[in-house]
Structures are given as C-alpha cells and as structure tokens.
Amino acid sequence: MEIEEILDIEKWDDFIKNTREGTVFHTSSWFQASPHNFLRIGVFQKGKLLAGAILQINEHRFGTLGTLAPYLGPVFAKFPNGEMVPETKRKVMSKLARGIRERVPKSTFFVSPWLETLQQFICTGFEAKLLYTTVLRTTDLDETQAQFSPTLRRNIKAALQIGLTVEQSSEPSELLTLVRQSFVRQGHSIWFNLEEADACMRHLAKLGQAICFITRNQDGLPVAAAGIVWDWHRSYYILGGYDHTRSHRGGSSLALWSAIQFTHQELGLTEIDLEGSHLPAIERFFRQFGGRWLPFYYVTEARNPLINTQEI
Template sequence: MNQSAYREFCRNVPDLPVFVQDWYLDAVCKDGTWDAAVVSENGLTVGVLPYFLKRKYGFSYITMPLFVKHMGPFLLPEKRELKHENRIYGELISRLPKVDGFKQDFHPSAANWLPFFWAGYRQTTRYTYRLDIRDADRVYDGINRNMRRNIRHAETLLQVDSNGTPEELYRLNRMSFDRKGLQLPYAMEQFLAHDEALARRQARQLFFARDAEGRIHSAAHLIWDRNTAYYHIAGDDPGLRQSGSGILLTWRAIQFAADTLKLPVFDFEGSMLPEVENIRRQFGGRQIPYSRVWKDHSPLFRLINAIRP
C-alpha cells in the first residue's frame, strides 16, 4: 500500500481539494479500501492518483466513494506543466492495480486526460457551477432579479442559524430524496462519520432556516478546503418548500464563504439535472467542466455496466 507516501504528499501540497485529503478518505471510504498510485523522483513524491477499490460479485473495480465529488491525478505545483503531466500521468496509470473496471470524476484542475486516452480510457465531460466570491456585493448583483426578490421575501419569514444537529440535516436531506421517489444513497451512520471528520478539522458549517414556530424549512451542509467552499448537501421539508428557504440558505452559505472564510471560490457541486442547473445559473454560477474517465478491463464487467439501469 502507498498510503504513507500519499499522506506525506497531502502534508506537502496544501492546495489539494478536501475530497482527496487522507483524513477525508479515511472517513468516507467504507465497504472498500482506498490507496493511491504514486510517482516519486529523487525520493520525493511528485504525483499521486488516489483511488477507492471495491469488490462485489467477484469483481474488483475502482469507483467514487460516497461524499467524494472529485478524485483523479494530482501533482506537485512545480510539475503542473504539460511536459510533466503527460509523463507522470502515464506512470500513474501504469501503477494502478489490475481491476475489472475504473471510473472516476476528475477534479476540474485535471483538464488533461490525454494520457488516459492513450491508455485506452474513455471520457465524457460533466459540469459543476462555480462563483468567484472575492466580492460578495458583486455576487449579489449577479443573481437573477427574481431570485433576489425570493431571497428578500424568505428573509421576512425565516431566521437562519447554525444551531441544528447533523441528524436534523440528514432528516431533511432524506425528505428531499423521498419527495423525488429516490433512495438516499447513504445511511445516517455514514453521513455522521464523514460530518464528524469535517467538524473535527473545522472544515464544515451547518445552516438551518426556521420559521417563527421553530419549524426547520431547509438545511444545508457547507464544506471547504483552502481555496473553495462546496455546497455539499442540502434538504427541504416538502410541506414548507414554498417559503424560499432553500434559496435563502444558498445565499447565506455564499455570504459565509466570502465574508467569514475569505475564500475566493464557491462550488455548487453540480448539477447536470436541468431543474438544478437552472437555479445554479440564476445565482450567477459559471459552468466549469470536469472529466468522467472510465475503462472496463473485463468484457463481462463491461456487459454488466451496459445493461445495468
């Protein structure tokens, strides 16, 4: 295993996204194991490719863990040039374990997937939405006029605080999935373990929108690293959605990231869904591409993926 070299890399590269920090992977990589392909030069780790390995139905495959938006290759700052990327990425690929399948959503900074193409991998482009929040007033001016009106209306009905519990947020999140007829992909215990790891490192904040009767209309989970705040998880009470609470919490999370955390970037963590994309765009979010990269090494694994709904 290369976890020790990877942990040292995390200590030496402070701009790594929160999703690939070693302590975060420790918390979220359940029902499988995480490790990393590592390339070293002169005793120094210059490139890594963290991965989550699962085994199921006789197959072993690399996939995305719960609560992880991006993985992919990462390099030392001085190696982030094309001439180094192609060589180091190629070495990282060669050091991945032999598996039946590989699928990862790369971080937007890993725009060069050409070495993976040369190695027989495939790619599709996906999108998240981001805001430059170095000027919060400018961000507010960039929000759609109707959205700003909804924010002001919600502020007359609701108070926003951070006094709720992770369990309450999970309950609201589950209610949102239930309303759409979808199964929540994680249990409360899994959510709480990852939330506890974030809270221990002061890398998350909870937001709750309540009315005068104390009812929680919406809840949101903001997480961050040294460069970016992520609107990570949210949920609404289906019977109280018309208050505009979800929109209000989004704005308050943006304000917190800009004014309190002093971060330059706010990431909505997607979405590719038309109804969600529309809201992100109305907030002034800028479309940011990232790559989903995959390869099926086993013909049977490829067939199962093709017929699986």
C-alpha cells in the first residue's frame, strides 16, 4: 500500500460519495469556496483508493483548526459486497494514520460521527477527545415532532400565533448579521471565519446544497435565522443567530423547525444533524428537539504517546 496526495478533485469527490463517513464538508463543494488550505491524502493499493483523509493546514503545512466545517479527517471506501473486512481495514487505517503523522505535523481534526473506530489512530500516537452531536430522524415529521419537549412545542405555537413567519433565502447576509449579534450578546468572540461562512454558504446555495431560514416579525424584520447545508446522506444545521432586541423565544425554534420540515419535504432526506454544542445554554436549546446522540472525536497528535507508533 502507498500513501499519496490526491490532487484530482473529481476523483476525490467521487470517492467521498462512496464512503459511509464522507459528508459535504469533505468535498470540493466546501473546500474550494473556503479561504483556508486543505490537504487530501489517500491510501492506494494497485491504483485503487482504499481510504483518504482531508485536513486543514496552515502555510507551513502544519495541521490547524479554524474552518467552520464540523467534520474532516479519515474516510474509507465501500466495496460492492459491503465494508472492508476488519483485518484489511485495520491495516489501511494504520497506514493512513502513519501517513498523516508523516505529512502533517501537529495534525488536528474533528472526525465524522459515522466513523466507526479510531483504534489504529490511537495505536499510531494520536489522542481523541469524546464529543457528541444530535441527529434527528425526519422520515415521519409527526414522529419527529413527538420528540420535542412541551416547552419547545409551546414556543413554536406561540411564535406562529403572534404572526412570526419564516422565509427561505439563498442569501446568507441576514443570517450572518444575526450570528454576529448573537456572539456579541453572549460576550463571545466569533471562533470561525465569517468570510468562509459567507463564501461557502453562497457557493453551496448555487450548487443547490444550502439555504437559510429567516424568521420575521409582523413588520418583516429579521428576528432569528438558521442555515443548513446538505449532501446525499442528510442535512446539517451549520449556523444560527437571533436579534435580542426583537427576539421572541420561539423565533429560533421556528426557524430550525422549518429547516427540519424542509429536510423531509423538499430534500427527501431522512435525518438532520444538529451539530449539538457543548456550551450549556446552546446545548439546552438543541436538547429540546430530542433525537439521538452520536459520538464523534476531536483528534490530535499525542504529545507523549505511550504506544509504539511503528507498524503493528
């Protein structure tokens, strides 16, 4: 098996679409619009791409963070008869992990929740921190709504009763204004690049893979918003915000409920990833929607690996 950098973007995108772990964030639909730099490498055997990884890098080709994309890292090919056999996958993952260590010093990334194991990354000198996202099934909206907390259902009903409406838009400027206001209100600095958020949302909207939901009051003014992107598997809540001077407690909930309905009714997709936050106030908001928790991991090179990083 050989490790190679993957420069053929069409080949990379086709590969990602044939993986269990791959998302829109792994594809050129995202990284070609982003101002950040990304490296794609793959494990090949007799010319066949068995696994790959995409990582954000800085100008020195060191690993870094900063992209709004919630998931990057490794993905593995599917075969006509199903997944790789476990022993083959172990060897491929070990090769990929060592390739990342060799080519991307200080590599760091968040992996897809649909990656089943990181065992060979741990054995190759990486560390993993456990995180969670929340995924809602959208196959039956009555069942989806039945998982909502009573408070959430009341808030959505109250928002509709006072005349709040939701407008769909491919233009992200109002969404990003509300996102900025939310961070200011909460006293937090914006950890991601707003330029990237704007560029990626616009680019994906042109490709038919992104939309914003703007909640407006009776005067037509924006009070809250949610933005989603999607791929062939599911949709993803990517950004949200509100104007605290005009906000109603149901404004953000109504925007996200509209995104959930859109995922089922317009996209025909069976789930939406809410990308659950680990900030207590935001986590409480998402918790109201129910769904199932999925683990994913923040992966970094271990400073003092306790495990031999040679091939095992």
